[in-house]
Amino acid sequence: MSKLEGTNVITNIQIVIDTDKVIKDIPNPSKDQNHPSGLSHDYQYMVVSGNQKINGQGTADLNFLAFPGDVVRMSMTSEYSNLDNPVLIYKIAKFGGDDVFSDFNAESITTKTVEPGSSNVLPPAIVERKFWYYQANVENKGTENYQVWFAMYQRVRGGDPVLFGYFYWDPTITVNV
Numbered sequence: 512m513s514k515l516e517g518t519n520v521i522t523n524i525q526i527v528i529d530t531d532k533v534i535k536d537i538p539n540p541s542k543d544q545n546h547p548s549g550l551s552h553d554y555q556y557m558v559v560s561g562n563q564k565i566n567g568q569g570t571a572d573l574n575f576l577a578f579p580g581d582v583v584r585m586s587m588t589s590e591y592s593n594l595d596n597p598v599l600i601y602k603i604a605k606f607g608g609d610d611v612f613s614d615f616n617a618e619s620i621t622t623k624t625v626e627p628g629s630s631n632v633l634p635p636a637i638v639e640r641k642f643w644y645y646q647a648n649v650e651n652k653g654t655e656n657y658q659v660w661f662a663m664y665q666r667v668r669g670g671d672p673v674l675f676g677y678f679y680w681d682p683t684i685t686v687n688v
Contacts, residue, residue, distance in 0.1 A: 520581045521581070525558045526555055528590070536554075540676025542674065573685070580649065582649070583646065583648075586643065603645050605656065606656050606657065610651060619642060622639070655683070656681060657681065662678075663676055
């Protein structure tokens with residue numbers, strides 16, 4: 512007997528950017544958010560939450576099982592968990608393929624989470640934190656091509672992060688209904 516699920520499922524897609532590789536390979540990126548520098552698929556990977564029939568886990572292109580009415584959320588981090596070289600998605604735009612998703616929109620939720628305690632990791636401190644992501648609804652099966660635009664910052668030793676540049680890459684997301 513299969514597990515019964517509600518009418519929709521939320522699929523979380525975590526995008527991880529290899530910021531050290533970006534800095535090494537692209538020393539002078541665009542500083543114009545309307546004309547970001549393009550990246551090949553060698554600088555990022557996506558990890559999707561526990562849906563069935565996943566292909567492309569840990570790559571720059573994904574294939575997963577979803578149904579109309581399901582929700583997809585994308586968030587992004589650097590390989591340093593945004594401690595150093597933080598990254599922020601600021602636009603997700605379709606540029607080709609099937610009409611699979613509604614428009615992606617920026618959303619946030621403030622909720623309580625844990626962080627290490629003051630002198631030891633455990634017991635943790637319970638703190639409020641705002642989580643940001645881009646969200647869309649699954650409308651059809653198919654393959655849709657996107658451009659994910661993001662800003663990347665560099666932490667200056669002893670100072671605040673400063674803008675390193677604006678980038679985009681073009682993942683393909685396939686939804687098998």
